[in-house]
Amino acid sequence: MVFGLGSSFGRFLGGYIFDLTGSYNAAFIGAGVALVIGILLVNRLGAYAYPVRHITPQLAAEAAT
8 A cells, every 4th residue: 555655745845846946866765765755664673573484395295285
């Protein structure tokens, strides 16, 4: 949902900033700042909580039946 809202409002804000300033520079700077903040937040998530289970062909055949 957040991705959808960001995609929707980002286009509007980019156009609005262009109308105000006559350039996309401020919109690109804002998008770059948002990208860096997003990267920092994702890096703070830490390791995945659940271990990865590899499915062997035997287990896959049992699950299909």
